[in-house]
Amino acid sequence: MTLSLAEVEHIATLARLELSPEEKELFRAQLSSILDYAARLRELDTSQVSPTFSVLPPRSVLRQDVPHPGLSLADLLHNAPQAEDRQFRIPPVFE
Amino acid sequence: MMDIIDLSLPQLTLSLRRGELSSREVVRAYLDQIERLEPQLHAFITPTPELALAQADQADQQLNEWRKAPHGDLPRLCGIPLVVKDVLCAAGVRCTCGSRILENFVPPYSATAVERLLEDGAPLLGKTNTDEFAMGSSTENSAFGTTRNPWSLERVPGGSSGGSAAAVAARMAPAALGTDTGGSVRQPASYCGVVGLKPTYGRVSRYGLVAFGSSLDTVGVFGRTVAEVALVYQRIAGYDPKDSTCVNLPVKPIELDQTPESALKGLRIGIPDEYFHTGVPGSGIQPEVETSIRQAIAQIESLGATVEIIHLKHTPYALPVYYLIAPAEASANLARYDGVRYGARAETASSMWEVFYKTRGEKFGAEVKRRIMLGTYALSAGYYEAYYGQAQKVRTLIKEEFEHAFQSVDVIAAPTTPTTAFRIGEHVDDPLSMYLEDIFTLPANLAGIPAVTFPVGFDHQGLPIGMQLMGAHFQEERLLQVAHAYQLVADWHLHQPTLSKPR
Numbered sequence: 001m002t003l004s005l006a007e008v009e010h011i012a013t014l015a016r017l018e019l020s021p022e023e024k025e026l027f028r029a030q031l032s033s034i035l036d037y038a039a040r041l042r043e044l045d046t047s048q049v050s051p052t053f054s055v056l057p058p059r060s061v062l063r064q065d066v067p068h069p070g071l072s073l074a075d076l077l078h079n080a081p082q083a084e085d086r087q088f089r090i091p092p093v094f095e
Numbered sequence: 096m097m098d099i100i101d102l103s104l105p106q107l108t109l110s111l112r113r114g115e116l117s118s119r120e121v122v123r124a125y126l127d128q129i130e131r132l133e134p135q136l137h138a139f140i141t142p143t144p145e146l147a148l149a150q151a152d153q154a155d156q157q158l159n160e161w162r163k164a165p166h167g168d169l170p171r172l173c174g175i176p177l178v179v180k181d182v183l184c185a186a187g188v189r190c191t192c193g194s195r196i197l198e199n200f201v202p203p204y205s206a207t208a209v210e211r212l213l214e215d216g217a218p219l220l221g222k223t224n225t226d227e228f229a230m231g232s233s234t235e236n237s238a239f240g241t242t243r244n245p246w247s248l249e250r251v252p253g254g255s256s257g258g259s260a261a262a263v264a265a266r267m268a269p270a271a272l273g274t275d276t277g278g279s280v281r282q283p284a285s286y287c288g289v290v291g292l293k294p295t296y297g298r299v300s301r302y303g304l305v306a307f308g309s310s311l312d313t314v315g316v317f318g319r320t321v322a323e324v325a326l327v328y329q330r331i332a333g334y335d336p337k338d339s340t341c342v343n344l345p346v347k348p349i350e351l352d353q354t355p356e357s358a359l360k361g362l363r364i365g366i367p368d369e370y371f372h373t374g375v376p377g378s379g380i381q382p383e384v385e386t387s388i389r390q391a392i393a394q395i396e397s398l399g400a401t402v403e404i405i406h407l408k409h410t411p412y413a414l415p416v417y418y419l420i421a422p423a424e425a426s427a428n429l430a431r432y433d434g435v436r437y438g439a440r441a442e443t444a445s446s447m448w449e450v451f452y453k454t455r456g457e458k459f460g461a462e463v464k465r466r467i468m469l470g471t472y473a474l475s476a477g478y479y480e481a482y483y484g485q486a487q488k489v490r491t492l493i494k495e496e497f498e499h500a501f502q503s504v505d506v507i508a509a510p511t512t513p514t515t516a517f518r519i520g521e522h523v524d525d526p527l528s529m530y531l532e533d534i535f536t537l538p539a540n541l542a543g544i545p546a547v548t549f550p551v552g553f554d555h556q557g558l559p560i561g562m563q564l565m566g567a568h569f570q571e572e573r574l575l576q577v578a579h580a581y582q583l584v585a586d587w588h589l590h591q592p593t594l595s596k597p598r
Binding site: 003007008010011012014015016017018019023026027030031033034035037038039040041042044046049050051052053054055056061063071072075076078079080081082088090091092093 | 199200201203204296297310336339340342409412414415416418419426430433434435436437438439440444445446447448449450451452453455456457459461464465467468469471472473475481482484485486487488489490491492494526527530542543568
């Protein structure tokens with residue numbers, strides 16, 4: 001199967017990845033061949049099989065509703081590309 | 096008089112406790128080895144020599160106090176330096192995950208597995224090189240340069256934990272932590288001629304491990320011998336309330352026998368036919384690899400084990416299953432790298448959207464972008480059922496196949512990798528050919544079962560060959576016992592690469 005350029009651009013949009021035209025073409029070819037290979041899973045009849053989302057038995061993990069100290073503000077802002085006034089700063093959402 | 100770096104973990108523990116050696120001397124010896132070999136090997140992203148010496152001094156204080164009044168428990172690893180793959184956080188130490196997007200990220204907390212070792216007084220020599228976000232089979236996808244195989248410098252050490260594997264093989268550290276999501280401990284261990292353990296999923300806390308594939312990721316251990324790997328494993332395994340997927344099962348001390356017969360007599364070993372006749376083009380097993388595996392199995396058989404051929408007929412599907420599930424999970428896990436709260440931000444971004452698109456476009460490497468794209472596609476509307484949904488169902492078939500096999504055999508023996516270490520650059524242009532290097536390791540991750548790899552020979556070029564043993568969930572002790580028994584009668588693990596020897 002071959003992905004179209006439009007499909008590649010759609011996926012890149014969903015994934016929030018800005019790609020160069022060369023990258024789009026490279027990924028188009030590579031993803032097409034990987035997905036082709038992956039399509040052989042359709043050979044198998046899985047109509048009676050349930051999916052495995054986790055190899056462990058599903059369980060809810062809860063804890064006591066007791067407050068614990070978390071990370072400090074300094075810790076949280078330490079790695080921010082831009083921080084101001086106890087907040088993370090980013091360029092505007094809208095023009 | 097043995098060189099300090101040739102001493103085993105138990106020998107180090109004894110010498111440190113007796114005061115024959117100080118932790119500072121041990122750390123110094125390893126730092127010297129690192130200084131000597133790092134220019135050729137590039138096993139580290141962030142060496143931490145000053146930190147290691149400071150931690151060594153603290154360990155020496157603890158050791159001195161203990162010697163004056165040896166009543167309490169002194170951790171066995173106290174004073175013994177280790178290295179950690181750069182996807183596991185150590186508080187205050189840069190953690191890059193082999194990526195430009197985290198080039199200057201300094202975590203404010205340590206991974207549980209790392210914390211346990213640091214708590215014990217094990218100095219940290221540095222963070223080792225890794226494929227970006229643990230995605231790769233060669234460490235060539237690291238944004239900080241590739242690591243070279245100590246046995247042959249034009250070859251890869253394997254990946255993604257190539258730095259840790261090379262460091263242990265080259266005696267830059269006596270043991271190391273790595274991670275195994277699709278084989279990233281076992282495959283480099285095999286290529287580098289060291290022991291590598293992938294525990295059962297949920298056995299070791301993933302808290303502080305930067306997530307790649309949340310249903311697949313495991314924290315694993317590298318060492319020169321099975322016995323040493325067992326020591327480190329015992330310390331990091333066990334319940335952690337901070338990881339909701341970490342199981343609450345006690346970790347018994349691992350008992351390794353002095354004679355091989357105890358572990359091997361009556362042991363039922365299954366040999367999966369599909370690992371020797373894969374039926375997958377491009378994944379043929381190197382003849383010398385097959386010969387060494389069969390010889391090792393024959394040796395184990397001669398000590399009392401029985402061998403039977405088993406069939407794991409869904410084995411050829413493990414690769415497409417993994418390369419849908421892992422990228423799908425990765426696409427979700429890597430969505431957090433958005434240039435907002437931590438990590439790099441594209442300098443030219445002038446709107447919020449550009450922060451997201453440009454940061455991720457510029458700062459992620461090609462393999463990471465490829466997998467994010469693959470995963471996004473597999474999860475997208477209209478394709479979810481056909482790709483991700485189907486992969487999860489076939490995963491069930493693979494998992495059940497192992498469960499069924501373990502009803503009639505105790506362990507499964509198989510090659511760890513189809514070939515010995517390949518050349519740097521050999522697979523970079525063909526992602527699928529790179530993915531095929533993991534064909535024997537992927538199934539254990541899909542089923543969540545434990546596996547240990549250990550050296551069983553060398554090919555005609557002197558490159559190490561590894562064999563793996565897989566077991567049912569939580570059977571780490573059995574696997575380590577069998578592998579240890581083999582190391583009592585074989586000496587492959589005693590070989591070391593020439594460049595690691597004293598000049």
